[in-house]
Amino acid sequence: METLTSSTRPVPKHPGLPMLGNTLPFMRDPLAILQTLQQRYDRLVHLNIGGRHQYLVMTPEDAKHVLQENHRNYGRSPAFRVLQIFLGNGLLTSDGDFWRRQRRLAQPAFHRQRLAALAQTMISETTDWITELSRLDKSKPVNISQAFMDVTMRIVCKTLFSSNVVGKLDGLSEALETLMHLSNNRMLSPFRFPMSWPTPPQRRFRRAAQVVDTFIYGVIDQRRRSNERYDDLLDMLLYAEDEDTGDWPNSGRMSDKQLRDECVTIFAAGHETTAVSMAWTMHLLTQHPDVQARLRDEVNERLGDAATPAPETFRSLTYAMQVIQESMRLYPPAWIMSRLAHADDQIGPYTIPAGDTALVSPYLLHHDPANWPDPERFDPERFAPGWEKERHSYAYLPFGGGPRLCIGNQFALMEMQILLTMLVRAFAFQPIPNQRVKPQPLITLRPKRPVWLLMSNQIS
Ligand code: HEM
Structure with missing residues (x-):
């Protein structure tokens, strides 16, 4: 780490309103403001969003510094506290030791060998899903956003x-959706009632949380008593043992509460x-x-018409x-x-002060x-084989970077490859005329309205 020197300069500050700073444009259209910042500043810019001082890093080198090289200086920012109400102290929200x-x-x-077993589950869920899609009336547009929410929910619950819990998943999916939705709203809302107040959304939140907890604790209890082993993530988490911390409760294994938090987090x-x-x-x-046609050629050549292709094929x-x-x-x-800076951090001639927030935007990079x-x-x-050699490794970070890199990145890539290729093999897709699909940056960058499209069965 560089040390503080007399060459330290003030970080350029993006002009904003008194008191509100840059909050309003960030709430209205954050992608547009990111674009403006990119054109106007070259390394670091100081923003005031929601009454907090936030420093946006703008180069891959500095993103690497914050996420990897000096990661010990950075912890979870206050934004994660809202998520803790729902996720507890799971991987996404916890910090430190x-x-x-x-x-x-x-x-x-999440190791490669383990993922091969999970791929079988993904393939069979996708096969069932495609059969359901093939029964739809193809003269009508399909809400593909909703269809993906359904299938990814099924895949994450089954993996x-x-x-052994088929049939009970329906109520669980609904309850988890409710928790996600209400946490999303709470995170984005400038006014928050204490969670103990019995407002209608908070009562719904509590009811949903109870459904989730009853389900997860029930499965954990059943697994602990039966000692039966399963090919799923919960099994791996239940039996994972930390040899360095044998004095923890459960001889280095996770407690029931910890298992609950990790399951909900993964979901x-x-x-x-x-x-x-x-x-x-x-x-x-x-x-x-043209891209769709080239993709279909590859899929037809490699997958052929195997009813359930082998995981290695993908x-x-x-x-x-x-x-x-x-x-x-x-x-x-x-x-x-x-990320929250624990101590002052030097970025070239600038300082991110202790107690303030560093922002890294994959969208901007x-x-x-x-x-x-x-x-x-x-x-x-752009991603033809060998692309990594031509760019800084932090110029592309959909899964983040450093020690907090998404633990599910290989899981997600495999799932997306299975979904995409099996879909393209089964159907051809056309756009709905005049549909405008715009991004809406909430917690995730989703399309503002669901994506609808036209599907036709492929003739094999
Ligand atoms: C396209 C899909 C996905 C994207 C774009 C994505 C993206 C990310 C990113 C950027 C982070 C880092 C956040 C940060 O550093 O502040 C993250 C963390 C995480 N992701 Fe993913 N993710 C995806 C899918 C998944 C899947 C499928 C799982 C689990 C099955 C998963 C589980 C997690 C967990 C547990 C963390 C926290 C890791 C930690 O801090 O140790 N993600 N994800």
Whole structure:
């Protein structure tokens, strides 16, 4: 780490209103303001959003500094506190030694070999989903955003809790959706009642939380008593043992509360992000029939007409992966990340003061013409094999970076590749004339309105 020197200069401050600072434009149209900031400043800019001093880093080098090289100086920002009401102290919201231990315990559940077993679940869920889609009336448009929310929900629930809970998942999915929705609203609302107040949304929140907790604690209890093993994430988390901390409760294993928090976190972090990313990808494919045709050629060649393709087959679909990567470049679901500085941090000639927030925006970095020429153009060729050698590794960070890199990144990429390729093999997609699809940056960067499209069955 560089040390503070007399060459320290004040960070350029973006002009705003007295008291409110830059809050309003950030609430109204954050992507537009990111674009303005990118044109006006070259390294770091000081913003006042929601009464807090926030420092946006603008280069891949500085993003790497905050997320990786000096990550120990940065913790979870206050934005994560709202999520804690729903997620408890899981991987996404926890910090410090507690987080480090949890990450160590959870990591093996996401190893490559483990993912192969989960891929089987993804393939069979996708096969059932495609059968359902093939029964739809094809003369009518399909709400593909909703369809992806349904299937990714099924996949995350099945990969977490396995098939021994089939039938009970319906009430659970609804309750989890309610919790996500209400937390989203609370996070974005400038006025928050204490959680103990019995307002109607908070009563709904409590009811939903009870459904989720009863379900998860019930499954945990059943697993602990039966000692039966399953091919799912919960099994991995239940039996994960931390040898360095044998004196923790449960001899280095997670407590029931910790298991509950990690399950809900995996659900929340992994469900909407994947669904939103798939909706963008399908939208882009309807706008670019040439890319759709090339993708279909690859899929037909590699997958053939196998009813349930083997998991290894998907790895050879390189163009499909390029399409997904380019879609996440244009529309990274996690469009901005924030960190709280514990101590002053020197970024070149500037200082981020202790107690303030550093912001890293994958959206900004992915749309910077210095990193990505003609950045608004959709071109999967940017990710042709070898692309990593030509760019700074932090010019592209849909899954974040450093030690807090998304633990589910390989899981998500595999799931998206399976969904995309099996869909494209089964159907052809056309746009709805005059549909305008615009991004809306909430917690995730989702399309403002659901994406609708026309589908026709492929003739094999
Ligand atoms: C397209 C899909 C996904 C995207 C774009 C995405 C993106 C991200 C990003 C950017 C972070 C880092 C946040 C930060 O540093 O502040 C993150 C963290 C995380 N993600 Fe994902 N994610 C996706 C899918 C998934 C899936 C499928 C799972 C689980 C099955 C998952 C579980 C997690 C967890 C547990 C964390 C917290 C990790 C930690 O701090 O140790 N994500 N994700």
